[in-house]
Every structure is written in structure tokens, then in C-alpha cells.
Amino acid sequence: MSxxxxxxxxxxxxxxxxxxxxxxxxxxxxxGQYASLNIGPGSDDVPADIAENRHRIREAILPGGELVTLYxxxxxxxxxxTAPIAHDARPEADALVTNTPGxxxxxxxADCVPVLFADLDAGVIGxxxxxWKGAIHGVxxxxxxxxxxxxxxxxxxxxxxxPCIARASYEVSDAFALPFLEQNPAHEQFFTxxxxxxxxxxxxxxxxxxxxxxxxxRKAEWVGIDTCADEQGYFSYRRSTLRGEPGYGRQMxxxxxxxxx
Numbered sequence: 001m002s003x004x005x006x007x008x009x010x011x012x013x014x015x016x017x018x019x020x021x022x023x024x025x026x027x028x029x030x031x032g033q034y035a036s037l038n039i040g041p042g043s044d045d046v047p048a049d050i051a052e053n054r055h056r057i058r059e060a061i062l063p064g065g066e067l068v069t070l071y072x073x074x075x076x077x078x079x080x081x082t083a084p085i086a087h088d089a090r091p092e093a094d095a096l097v098t099n100t101p102g103x104x105x106x107x108x109x110a111d112c113v114p115v116l117f118a119d120l121d122a123g124v125i126g127x128x129x130x131x132w133k134g135a136i137h138g139v140x141x142x143x144x145x146x147x148x149x150x151x152x153x154x155x156x157x158x159x160x161x162x163p164c165i166a167r168a169s170y171e172v173s174d175a176f177a178l179p180f181l182e183q184n185p186a187h188e189q190f191f192t193x194x195x196x197x198x199x200x201x202x203x204x205x206x207x208x209x210x211x212x213x214x215x216x217x218r219k220a221e222w223v224g225i226d227t228c229a230d231e232q233g234y235f236s237y238r239r240s241t242l243r244g245e246p247g248y249g250r251q252m253x254x255x256x257x258x259x260x261x
Contacts, residue, residue, distance in 0.1 A: 006060035007037050007053075012160035014219055015118050018125070019061045019104070020255040022114065022162035022223060024233045028053040033247055038235065040108055040250030041087075054106075054252075062104040062256040069106040069252075070096060072129050076137040078146040081105070095128035095143040099150045104256035110237040111165040111227050113208050114253035115140055118159075119152035125255050130208050136179060140208060141215050159212055159220040162253045163234055166226035167192065167203035170238070174198050180207070227251075 007027025011020060028037030029052050034045040039053050058067040066084035070093050077093040082100050085091070096105050097117075105127040107114045113135065117126035126143045128134070144154050171194050180187040190207045191200040205222040212220045227234040240248035 004056060007056050009060065010162075010223060010225075012116070012221060012223065014158040014160050014221060015116070015255070016120060018118055018120065018255065019258055020116055020118075020160075020253075021057075021061050022253045023057055023251050024163065024230075025235050025249060025251055026233065028056060030249065033240075033245060034249045037251065038249030039106075039252045040110070040235075040248075043247050043249060045249070057106070057252055057254060058104055061254050062102070062258065065102050065104045065256055065259075067104045067106050067254070068096065068098075069108065070094065070129070072108060074129075074131045074133040076134050076139040076142050078126075078128075078139070078142045080146055080150065094130075094134045095126060095139050095146070097124065097126040097143060097146045097150060098257065099124045101257045101259045104254050106252050106254045108250040108252055109162070109164065109227075110235045110248055110250045113164040113204055114162040115143070115208060115212075116160050116162070116253060116255040117143060117147060117157055118255065119147060119156045120158070121156055122150070122152045123257060124150045124152035125257055127253065127255055130204075132176075132202075132204060135204065135208055135211065136183065138211075140211050144215050144217070154216040155218065157217055159217050161205055161208055161220070161222040163223060163225035163227045163230075163251070164205055165228045165236070165238060166205065167201045169226055169228035170202045170204060171196070171199050172202045174200060176200070177202070
């Protein structure tokens with residue numbers, strides 16, 4: 001469907017001209033609660049619609065390339081990809097890295113933090129799904145290490161965080177914060193009082209940026225979009241849960257290496 005308009009996406013200047021994009025919920029073929037660019041196989045959306053949505057994303061960013069995704073499990077596990085992987089053979093992990101041209105790495109989110117990485121000089125890229133569980137257990141640190149195993153240098157790696165739930169929308173319990181504070185008392189800065197007693201507001205994007213900085217990443221940014229607050233632009237697990245909706249869609253963030261020569 002080469003004449004189909006590309007779905008809208010946003011990019012980060014940290015990657016220069018490297019193919020990448022943070023997609024939202026617009027520009028696909030899904031209907032109803034999944035309208036319209038749902039790419040979540042864990043939903044009960046029509047599989048053919050999900051496949052078409054994935055196709056549109058791939059063609060928008062890396063035409064003719066191979067889109068590789070994971071069976072995400074909220075872990076800190078990373079997979080090194082050297083060749084295309086069939087959709088029904090997706091490995092269980094929450095980050096993937098490659099130095100193979102023609103591969104487009106994709107991460108699914110619906111409030112969690114999508115993190116894209118690149119060492120432009122080495123030609124090594126990565127993508128991570130940083131929900132709170134993966135984030136606190138080091139999914140970004142592990143992604144950086146896996147990139148270095150392919151020849152990257154963390155002093156050159158740049159990173160961008162895509163749309164995710166923001167502090168203003170992310171209410172958690174006091175108990176939720178304890179592991180973060182035990183990890184480092186300075187993490188108190190990512191929690192502020194909520195209106196409800198015994199609850200706090202959590203800045204997960206700020207936490208992930210701090211983890212990246214602590215790991216030696218000198219240039220990293222968040223695009224500053226709250227998925228939970230932007231109903232027209234993005235799917236949100238929390239928003240759907242608060243409303244008691246029967247399901248929710250997922251959006252995709254991608255980064256790829258073009259084939260040259």
C-alpha cells in the first residue's frame with residue numbers, strides 16, 4: 001500500500017538523520033477502542049489490522065526493512081539481533097540491540113517509557129521498554145552494555161525517551177516508592193505528594209533519564225508527551241484501567257539502520 005499516507009510520528013534531534021520514530025495511535029486501520037494504529041498483539045484487535053499497522057510503521061521509517069519486536073515481559077533482559085525474527089518467534093525480553101543494516105527495532109508501550117539508543121559512529125542501535133519494573137532493575141543499563149558488546153562506546157551513545165505517562169498522571173502508593181528510595185535516597189526527587197493521603201506522583205521519565213546519566217550517557221532527552229493525558233494522540237493503560245474499559249491499544253517506537261551502498 002505504497003500510496004497510503006504514512007502515520008504521523010515524532011522524532012528526536014539527538015539521532016540526526018538516523019531512521020527512527022515515536023508513533024502514537026493515529027494513522028492505522030484498527031477500529032473501536034483500538035482506533036487506529038494499534039500494534040499490540042496482546043490485545044483482542046483483528047490480527048490483520050495489527051499486521052497492516054506494523055507494515056505502515058515499517059514503510060514510514062525504513063521502507064523494505066525488517067521490523068523486529070519482542071514478547072515483552074517487564075524484565076531487564078536484552079536480546080542482540082543479527083537477522084530478522086518471525087513475529088510468532090519473538091523472544092521474551094524488553095530490549096534489543098543490533099548493528100545489522102536493514103533491521104528496524106520496535107518497542108511497544110501504553111504508558112511505559114520507550115527508550116531509543118544510537119552510537120552513530122559505531123553504527124549500533126538499541127531500543128528498550130522501560131516500565132517501572134524494567135527501569136528499576138536496569139533495562140537501560142543492560143541495553144548500553146549490549147550495545148558496547150557490538151562495538152559502541154557509552155561516551156558516544158545518545159538516547160531519547162518517547163511519549164510515556166508523566167508525573168501529573170502517575171499516582172502511586174507510598175509503598176511503591178520504597179524500592180526506589182532504597183536504591184538511592186536521591187530518588188526522592190522523582191516523587192511528590194499526591195492529593196490522596198498515602199499516595200505520591202511518580203516521574204518515571206525523570207528516573208529513566210537519571211539512570212542514563214548515571215550510566216555515562218551524556219546526551220539524552222524526553223520528548224515531553226504524557227500518554228495518559230493525550231487521549232487523541234496515544235493509547236494509555238492507566239487511562240483505560242481507570243475508566244474500566246475492556247482493553248487498550250499499544251503504540252510503537254522504532255529505530256533502524258539503513259542499508260547503504
